[in-house]
Amino acid sequence: MFSLLKSLARAGADLDAHRNRYIINCNVFALIVIATSLPYPFIYLYLKVDIDPLLLSGSVVFLFSYSMVIFLNFLRVHTLAKLLFFATAVCQLFGICLVFGNESGLHQFFYAAFVGVFFVVDRHQKILLFPALLTLAAEYLLIQYINAYIDPIARLSPDTARTLNYISSGAVFTLLGAQCLHFYWSSLRGEIDLETARHQSDKLLLNILPETIADELKRNGTVEPVEHDLVTVVFTDFVGFTASSETRNPSDLLRQLDDCFSAFDAIIEKYNLEKLKTIGDAYMFAGGVPVDLKDNAARCVMAAKEIIAFVDSRRTEDPRFWQIRIGVHTGRLVAGVIGRKKFIYDVWGDTVNTASRLEAAGEPGKINTSTETYKLIKDKFSCLYRGEIAVKGKGPLAMYFVD
Structure with a gap:
């Protein structure tokens, strides 16, 4: 199972180290969102949420889209994969917030999405960064405005809304924690790799130049x-x-x-x-x-x-x-x-x-x-x-x- 997840996480990551890190981030976050989204239809059924089964089946579409993100990365269509990831997240967030309203706490997933953008867009695609952030911010404000004046589609009892809010809060913290943990370990590995590369570079330089001369060359050029x-x-x-x-x-x-x-x-x-x-x-x-x-x-x-x-x-x-x-x-x-x-x-x-x-x-x-x-x-x-x-x-x- 672990080897399968590792293979999925590294799908299409065969470029330079910088872009590989963001491709892996994109795949890992898609897997995390899939894992976070999977339980929700069962939670709705368990809590006996009054919702049209057709709307509930929309979760399957979103899960398929997130799976396609990994597949597109595997095909080396990395920019399209990230655009699909972003578009799917925007549509999913808008849909669940419109259906369940603010009382469900599902709007908190905007926070995880906002943070996730920084982990997915690399420096070669920085033109996508600010449009993505502005779109999420505008969508969040629009949802808040709609929910202030229009009742949610699904009718939730106070107890159900409270339970769903607790679950959503926990899921958001889990999602943010997973994002940060993945970033932490990636950064740690990057630092170790950088230190190893620096050590090898210094060792190679010292095989060519005396230590004092190598230090002067590194210091002054x-x-x-x-x-x-x-x-x-x-x-x-x-x-x-x-x-x-x-x-x-x-x-x-x-x-x-x-x-x-x-x-x-x-x-x-x-x-x-x-x-x-x-x-x-x-x-x-x-x-x-x-x-x-x-x-x-x-x-x-x-x-x-x-x-x-x-x-x-x-x-x-x-x-x-x-x-x-x-x-x-x-x-x-x-x-x-x-x-x-x-x-x-x-x-x-x-x-x-x-x-x-x-x-x-x-x-x-x-x-x-x-x-x-x-x-x-x-x-x-x-x-x-x-x-x-x-x-x-x-x-x-x-x-x-x-x-």
């Missing part, structure tokens, strides 16, 4: 470039990757590359460093951005040593596996986010270019550093001076291998 005085930049590049890509299965190649980069991610996270980007088989990270880190050079070298150890372990399993070169340089640079789409946190400056040149001038399985980095790590690591080596675009540079 832009990220101001920041100059950093002491940042260590690391470039890694696989030796033999290009050659193996010509002979190996592309899927296997990418899977192995993903395994390596995932391991690198874990290593730099361990040392509180910042992954910047990957370009093909090259992996770039830095220490000291976006937050200053005094021992960033040592942390970067420790991470680089672990990366080499990881690659060596893979080569132990498979001698054909790639080797890796690593270049490290420390200096000043500018970091930030540029552009408006596909954001990336990046760094610019001669420090970046030098680190890239050091990687290219290195050897497989070695960490090649500049003098600037060497001065910061020489007390923690044993280093081998390589001499001055000519570098494209920069001339001779003093280089050191980290043992």
Whole structure:
């Protein structure tokens, strides 16, 4: 039974989240009105209300119309469904109030109908909102005027009128309560879904940008470039990757590359460093951005040593596996986010270019550093001076291998 009601409530709700909520509201309210209206013919019979059976049979027509509302939503004719819902409610309210008068308390259903309009008309149909409210208000005033001067069609004894009034009051409170409860749970689910979506969005953003940069971007819509005085930049590049890509299965190649980069991610996270980007088989990270880190050079070298150890372990399993070169340089640079789409946190400056040149001038399985980095790590690591080596675009540079 519950699954059937759930299916009826969601009939035709396959659009965006906003419109789906109002379609479901329309279906649920139609079901609530049907459930509220069904007992009334039996109540009239039980109370022995003096009424023409032909008028009583009108309830069947209204119940059929409310059922058609759900069917029209199922057919995706949503605007017509809501118009039918509104027209049926207007006719039903006018009819029962004209037949039974104010003493029956049936005019109280106008209150539930007035509130229900806000739950059924979505923002794409807002042109219907004020006409619907004005029509209900005008009809309510007209009924009050008619009942003030014309006797109701059905003759009710004082006791019957009082009982019917009690029942109507209870039904209206039930209807309003059901409307509000449905709205409450829908809003609660919406808030939970929104919070979940926000959490997923934040998580995705933090996979792309550092936390402080992501916060600034969300807060201001832009990220101001920041100059950093002491940042260590690391470039890694696989030796033999290009050659193996010509002979190996592309899927296997990418899977192995993903395994390596995932391991690198874990290593730099361990040392509180910042992954910047990957370009093909090259992996770039830095220490000291976006937050200053005094021992960033040592942390970067420790991470680089672990990366080499990881690659060596893979080569132990498979001698054909790639080797890796690593270049490290420390200096000043500018970091930030540029552009408006596909954001990336990046760094610019001669420090970046030098680190890239050091990687290219290195050897497989070695960490090649500049003098600037060497001065910061020489007390923690044993280093081998390589001499001055000519570098494209920069001339001779003093280089050191980290043992």
